[in-house]
Amino acid sequence: MDTRERLIASTRELLWERGYVGTSPKAIQARSGAGQGSMYHHFHGKPDLALAAISRSAEELRSRAEAQFSGPGTVVERITAYLRRERDVLKGCPVGRLTQDPDVMADPDLRRPVEDTFTWLTDRLTGLLAEGRGNGELAPGLDPVGTATALVAVLQGGYVLARAADSAEVFGRAVDGALGLLTAHIR
């Protein structure tokens, strides 16, 4: 990995662990092994580097989710596989946690990848649920948009509860609870 990539990788880790406000250029330099001058040669400053890091994390989240959504199985099976996929539960969601960062939300450039990620994710799940309802797999009374939004929220909230309890199990309970409710709508 070259210096530029190491800087992005280290920034992604630090944003995940400490958020934007809690991540200093100095810490990024220390973790990446790059010097002061090296960092400012490759990036204009903290916001520029953060944009590269956030965009990369957003892309990765999307591509991982898409792998589950476009995988084999029925709609419910694919959604279940996505919800139950292995996750660094106690570290939280690398994209979702940025919504708590005032300086990220205040900067339209930094904010966009975060907003786009959740819009895409909710839309993609909405489409899957509509497909399941259309092919008779799911009950006609199920609301695709509301259900998709609730499922994404369960994941994001699951991270919050797991961190609060310092227990990955809580995340699993939230997901299982949601799947238990969804099950009643399977035909």
Next chain:
Amino acid sequence: MDTRERLIASTRELLWERGYVGTSPKAIQARSGAGQGSMYHHFHGKPDLALAAISRSAEELRSRAEAQFSGPGTVVERITAYLRRERDVLKGCPVGRLTQDPDVMADPDLRRPVEDTFTWLTDRLTGLLAEGRGNGELAPGLDPVGTATALVAVLQGGYVLARAADSAEVFGRAVDGALGLLTAHIR
């Protein structure tokens, strides 16, 4: 309000808006109108003041929730009232957002009120759902613990999605989606 209370109130606001890492003693002093010396007279430092602020916010969340839980109506009506209660959706949850704060999670004293709040909330909802299942209001197949955890997660995740989209509506969609799923379990 005396100086001590103004310091706590200002710290609560700043922790809500910017988190622990993003809140400086200087900012607290400016917002509360208290001077440097005044702040260090009433509190030992930033962690001590934050503990007072976090404890207060946790108490308030709990007491507000309890007002809905012990209110009138069936179990489902009370849970619905709690989920749909008016909230500062775009500001996020003043307690839940602290789970993203590495310095809060690393300090057992600061962490405890956060952990206790969600344990209490989930247990309280679990009890209500078990009550509803017991009195025939809810289906026997419903899992109280999993469902309660999922509902709390929907709220916490709803805040995340609403902030990402900069839209309070998204929170409502998540809640409605969850209630839509729960409805199928009403007898």
Next chain:
DNA sequence: GTCTATAATATGATAGAC
């Protein structure tokens, strides 16, 4: 491309006068 030097401002606190 990377390094060191320099710097203005912010952070988190202590000391002691009033």
Next chain:
DNA sequence: GTCTATCATATTATAGAC
């Protein structure tokens, strides 16, 4: 109880040598 002075360290860069 509140105020101002002071302080060590961290933050977020810029400048210029190599």
